[in-house]
Amino acid sequence: MDIQDERRRLLDAEGTDEYETVTGVRSEQDIYLDKVQNGKLYLAVFVSVLGPLSFGFVLGYSSPAIPDLITTNDDRVRLNDDQASWFGSIVTLGAAVGGLLGGWLVERIGRKLSLMFCSLPFVFGFAIITAAQNLWMLYVGRALTGLASGVTSLVVPVYISEIAHERVRGTMGSCVQLMVVTGICGAYVAGTYLGWRWLALCCSLPPTLLIVGMCFMPETPRYLLSQGKRREAEEALRFLRGPDAPVQWECARIEEACDHQGAGFKVSDLLEPCVYKPLAIGVLLMFFQQATGINAIMFYAENIFEDAHFDNRALGTVIVGLTQVFFTGIAALIMDRAGRKVLLCISGVAMTISAAVFGVFFHLTTGQHNNTSVRAMASGVEGSLGAGPEVDLAWLALASMGIFIAGFALGWGPIPWLVMSEIFPSNVKGFASAVCVLTNWGNAFIITKCFQDLLALLTNAGTFWLFSSMCAINVVFTIAFVPETKGKTLEQIQDNFRGTPAQ
Ligand code: BGC
Numbered sequence: 001m002d003i004q005d006e007r008r009r010l011l012d013a014e015g016t017d018e019y020e021t022v023t024g025v026r027s028e029q030d031i032y033l034d035k036v037q038n039g040k041l042y043l044a045v046f047v048s049v050l051g052p053l054s055f056g057f058v059l060g061y062s063s064p065a066i067p068d069l070i071t072t073n074d075d076r077v078r079l080n081d082d083q084a085s086w087f088g089s090i091v092t093l094g095a096a097v098g099g100l101l102g103g104w105l106v107e108r109i110g111r112k113l114s115l116m117f118c119s120l121p122f123v124f125g126f127a128i129i130t131a132a133q134n135l136w137m138l139y140v141g142r143a144l145t146g147l148a149s150g151v152t153s154l155v156v157p158v159y160i161s162e163i164a165h166e167r168v169r170g171t172m173g174s175c176v177q178l179m180v181v182t183g184i185c186g187a188y189v190a191g192t193y194l195g196w197r198w199l200a201l202c203c204s205l206p207p208t209l210l211i212v213g214m215c216f217m218p219e220t221p222r223y224l225l226s227q228g229k230r231r232e233a234e235e236a237l238r239f240l241r242g243p244d245a246p247v248q249w250e251c252a253r254i255e256e257a258c259d260h261q262g263a264g265f266k267v268s269d270l271l272e273p274c275v276y277k278p279l280a281i282g283v284l285l286m287f288f289q290q291a292t293g294i295n296a297i298m299f300y301a302e303n304i305f306e307d308a309h310f311d312n313r314a315l316g317t318v319i320v321g322l323t324q325v326f327f328t329g330i331a332a333l334i335m336d337r338a339g340r341k342v343l344l345c346i347s348g349v350a351m352t353i354s355a356a357v358f359g360v361f362f363h364l365t366t367g368q369h370n371n372t373s374v375r376a377m378a379s380g381v382e383g384s385l386g387a388g389p390e391v392d393l394a395w396l397a398l399a400s401m402g403i404f405i406a407g408f409a410l411g412w413g414p415i416p417w418l419v420m421s422e423i424f425p426s427n428v429k430g431f432a433s434a435v436c437v438l439t440n441w442g443n444a445f446i447i448t449k450c451f452q453d454l455l456a457l458l459t460n461a462g463t464f465w466l467f468s469s470m471c472a473i474n475v476v477f478t479i480a481f482v483p484e485t486k487g488k489t490l491e492q493i494q495d496n497f498r499g500t501p502a503q
Helices: 003-013 018-023 028-034 039-048 050-071 081-108 111-130 135-163 169-193 196-203 205-214 221-226 230-241 247-261 267-271 273-291 294-307 313-338 340-365 374-383 388-410 415-423 426-481 490-498
Strands: none
Touching: 028 247, 039 050, 039 135, 039 169, 039 205, 039 230, 050 081, 050 111, 050 135, 050 169, 050 196, 050 205, 050 313, 081 111, 081 135, 081 426, 111 135, 111 196, 111 205, 135 169, 135 221, 135 415, 135 426, 169 196, 169 313, 169 415, 196 205, 221 230, 221 247, 221 426, 230 247, 247 490, 267 273, 273 294, 273 415, 273 426, 273 490, 294 313, 294 388, 294 426, 313 340, 313 388, 340 388, 340 415, 340 426, 415 426, 415 490
């Protein structure tokens, strides 16, 4: 092994359990982390994830609210099918714009203030929906809550990755998705008891708590140091790491990385490998997350439950929500042990197989395979449920949907957001994360809007086989290009892209 290989091995091992075996000594990093207390860090993460909780409520809101709004006696706000589809999808458009706004905000006003700022469109959006007197108020409310979701989906992962340390960053970062799915599930559950106006009012609670709670939480040390505010950065670190940790050591380490990275984003930075490589990976992760078809499948979930003779459709959606929460919780618990790549691969394989089985199910049950709408898909299934053996096939659909959703929750749900927050140098974080968020929400919009056309073009079976192939490509992409970030400091991750050993 030559000296270069040896350095690379050390670099890869640093911050991991293997480091001690490789070097025979405990690293400075380990000695430092042993002195850290995590209580206040957990508190800051808990407060910040009220943002993703609110964004989950926005995503989950349409499911119970739309049937209510379609059947309401109030002519002013009654939705037809087309209006209902806009009411559902306008959120993704608002979020795509919110991603751009968030990228600008995190650099201009910092991570903490951006987080406080994004509570406002959440609260106003839900207030407008609660008070809606016409369709436009409903659309504006949804667009505003979507905008807030876009800002949140950028700012919270960045905030958490910058306050957490490498021993817990994976678990803390996965709490973003955990709270998104908890919010979705919370909206489904609350929606079984509350009408759409009361539900909107209830959804405005988490963002209100977020704005109050964030008043007491610190700005991230990395942002403060990038602004030259060393004293404030040390104070923030002292809050986050407890009284025993020698925070000057961590401060010096971050400061050095900030010096390397220069101030602010310049277009010429895009020529640097430590910028274009992570940017390409981040954008592709977001594209592939949506290409799995998760949002289309979640949308269709209700019909599958209905057709599998679950009389209580609302209970079906709650079960989907709980499955997501449970498996995302497991992912969060094992993220810092299993690593990102392994979980992405397991998740990709589970989704490839289950989406393929879904396709087979449609191939066997829809006869001419020429149904062209989700409703028609449902009735195609329903038509097949009368006779004995085919009832079992509905359970096949149910099982493959369960595995698909669990698989997504284990990897492709939380990890793209987590990796996005870990791989960019500080000076391009705002710009690069905005491009990622725009890609994610833009694709979410396209896929949910084009789902019907895909069904018409490719048949139901073909559409799910397409999703299955995309999941298979995800696995190949993960193995070939996604870096393992487990146990590394943000600086070490960026040094890996640069191809230089960490200091
Ligand atoms: C995705 C959303 C999806 C949600 C559902 C998020 O990670 O970005 O598009 O609706 O997970 O679990």
